[in-house]
Amino acid sequence: MNAQAQLLRARTALYPRDRRSVGVARDLTRVTLADWGLTGRSDDVLLCMSELATNALLHGVPPNRCFQLSLTLTTDGVLRVEVHDSGPGEVRVPKPRPDAEEGRGLLLVAALADDWGVRERDPGKVVWCEFRGCQVP
Template identity: 80%
Template sequence: MNAHPQLLRARTALYPRDRRNVAVARDLTRITLADWGLTRRSDDVLLCVSELATNALLHGVPPGRCFRLDLSLDTAEVLRVEVQDSGPGEIRTPDVTPESERGRGLLLVAALSDDWGVRQREPGKVVWCEFRDCRPS
């Protein structure tokens, strides 16, 4: 028996460095979730996509480059969100105070998703998060 779930569905899009593309990535995610019947936790997923796309644009996409959004659903019904960029690979959750105006994005991703992380790629990195139990009960 195979211990690793197989990929069931996937959707990918590339977005040029433009702040408006955060909303476009969120819209694609909303449409994908509806197409795949994943309505539970959709607000959490959409917020995480917004945060990861924003971080990619602010910190990982040089002028003239793109970021990539990958959405996948496996046979164990785990939804995986990946945002790839070509920036430096080190990510950390910042120390923020209640007065801080920035720096909460990865804290939100960590709080809302079931798991998240970063992996290196050449060039850049992939920041990912996963959600279980997205299907309606």
């Protein structure tokens, strides 16, 4: 976040380690974008959020734990999507084989978002992506 930008809006939710959680998180994200009047890149945001949440469930959320989704919008028009999990591990962008049926999620996030990355937390990590130019009407 730009040092001069301030938080304009925020929404956070916890989701259990359950395959249905990604769809529920996607619904919250869709509603949040509509509530905030951000429809311009909603398909990109929804796809990236879904990929980050799916990765958290598959690789970062231990049994009986949750992942957290955070959506924030700053005064300089940056929408940030964060998925927090408590699992160990590095996040790497894989090079999937052409015939592989998985392994392209972070490639999509890197292609669609304006920026993305990973930061450590205790325990676990936060994988995030940002979309610029998201001005509230």
